[in-house]
Amino acid sequence: MLLYIHIPFCDSKCYYCAFNSYVDKFQLKVAYMKALEEQMKHDIDLYLKDTDKKIETVFIGGGTPSCVEASLYENIFKIIKPYLKENIEITTEANPNSATKEWQEQMFAHGVNRISFGVQSFNDKKLKSLGRAHKAKSAILAIQNAKCIGFNGINCDLIYGVKGDTFESIKEDLEVIRNLPITHLSAYSLIIEEGTKFYKKSYMKIDDEELSYAIFDHIKTLGLVQYEISNFAINDESRSSHNFGYWEHKEYLGVGTGAVGYVNKERLYPLKDIEEYIKTPLFKDVEKLSEDDIKVEKVLLGLRSIVGVDLSLFTKEERKRAEFLVSENKISQKNEKIYSNNYLLCDEIALYILN
Ligand SMILES: C[S@@+](CC[C@H](N)C(=O)[O-])C[C@H]1O[C@@H](n2cnc3c(N)ncnc32)[C@H](O)[C@@H]1O
Ligand code: SF4
Structure with a gap:
């Protein structure tokens, strides 16, 4: 069983992003983490307790997990500890700005061993055009800090296919990566999502197959091997076991607002609205898959x-x-x-x- 934990807070909303996250509800953080704990205990009792199933990977995603103080994760780790297989991959996503060295150190002390940074680009002009709050310098520092702390896996997310991108400009991003201690790269082609600032600016996306092929080829020269349409790893051990589990159609628990679960051939949907979720964290819409x-x-x-x-x-x-x-x-x-x-x-x- 895989475990996904959703943190629906972000410091600011990027123009392309349709993930379930809030920039103006930070006052709900403590109540939200309590609700997460309640759902986690309930789901563990329902799906893991008294079975031979164990948690094989943990992924804390968002939104932005680094928007929440590391101390607020302590109870969650206590709750899941008895159900974890040994030596498993525990990943957190993080934003270069809020993933301070202290935050990373504390998450590492909780047992997180893989960290995934939303970098998107190392070009400050492009970052601004995507509505990102961080600068290239802070992404580089965050990655170097992760290496110093001793994370097993360090991932960097990039986005390509944005108006203005050329092979040369993406190559510059990839050359920065060549000199960074990352073990994994996720390179996403921009998707224009409904409800985002980019939705009415479809010209922000460029569809250029040749560019994708050229990017894939250049990524190879960094020693990163493609194992999924958007994912590349320096070796087999550095692949994301969590995402791999999804592709293998393994079962997963989804804890948090809008965090989808999949158990016993049923897709489970908790409430998406954060206030509603905090009131009723055990609610689930159930969809039976044929x-x-x-x-x-x-x-x-x-x-x-x-x-x-x-x-x-x-x-x-x-x-x-x-x-x-x-x-x-x-x-x-x-x-x-x-x-x-x-x-x-x-x-x-x-x-x-x-x-
Ligand atoms: C939850 S975010 C990562 C952590 C953190 N929230 C951050 O952005 O720094 C997951 C990743 O999905 C990718 N992403 C989100 N929306 C996208 C879109 N519309 N098109 C392509 N990639 C997207 C970004 O690369 C982003 O880093
Ligand atoms: S890309 Fe990351 S930081 Fe930006 S809005 Fe989406 S979840 Fe938040």
Whole structure:
């Protein structure tokens, strides 16, 4: 079982971001963390206690986990401790501005061993155009601090495909990374999301496949190996086990406002509004997934990553189409599984096979 914990606070709202987060509800922090504890205890009792299931990875995401004082996480770690497998990956996301050295040290002392920074770019002009509050200098310092403290894994999120991006400009970002002690890179192509400042400025996104290929190629020269459409790691051990678990369709608990869970073939949705969540942290909307829903998800997620897809999932006709794509060298087959040859085509390939 994977565990995702959602922290819905941010210091400011980035122009592209549709994540569930608030910039004006900091007065609710303590009450929110109490509500999280309540949901966590309840979900653990319901899904883990008296079973042989254990927590395999923890991911604290947001929003911005570094907006919440490290001391406010103490009870959460106490609650989950008896249910953790040994030596597991515990990740926190962090914003370069609020992830001070002290905050990082305290989270490390709680047992967090992997940290993921929302960097987006090392170009201050681009950061400003994305509505980011931090500067390149603070991102570099935050990453260096993480290395000094001894985090096992250090990830850096970048965004590309923003108006003004060229291969040269992204290369400059990647060259900064070359000299930083990161173990993992998430490079996301900008998505224009409804409800964001960019929604009415669709020109902020540039769709340029050639740029994506050139970026992937350059990332290779940094010694980072692509294992999913947006994710790259310096070696197998440095991959995000948590995200890998999602792609393998493992079960997960989602704790916090709007943090989706998936257990016993049911998708579980807590309340999205923070005030409502604090009042009723145990509420869940339950969506039963059909075998067909699960199959489609497995195909989409498997082709987006090195996880691949078991041929046994397919009907005779689907299998024929998959085999045709193998013969055309569009995908690969190894034993009884198929794999993407080109992640940028994975959705089209999935649609073609499932027809
Ligand atoms: C929860 S945030 C990371 C932590 C922290 N909130 C921060 O931004 O510093 C997760 C990541 O998702 C990516 N992201 C969010 N919205 C996106 C969008 N519309 N298009 C592409 N990437 C996006 C960003 O790279 C961001 O760092
Ligand atoms: S990208 Fe990160 S800091 Fe910016 S609004 Fe989204 S969650 Fe908050």
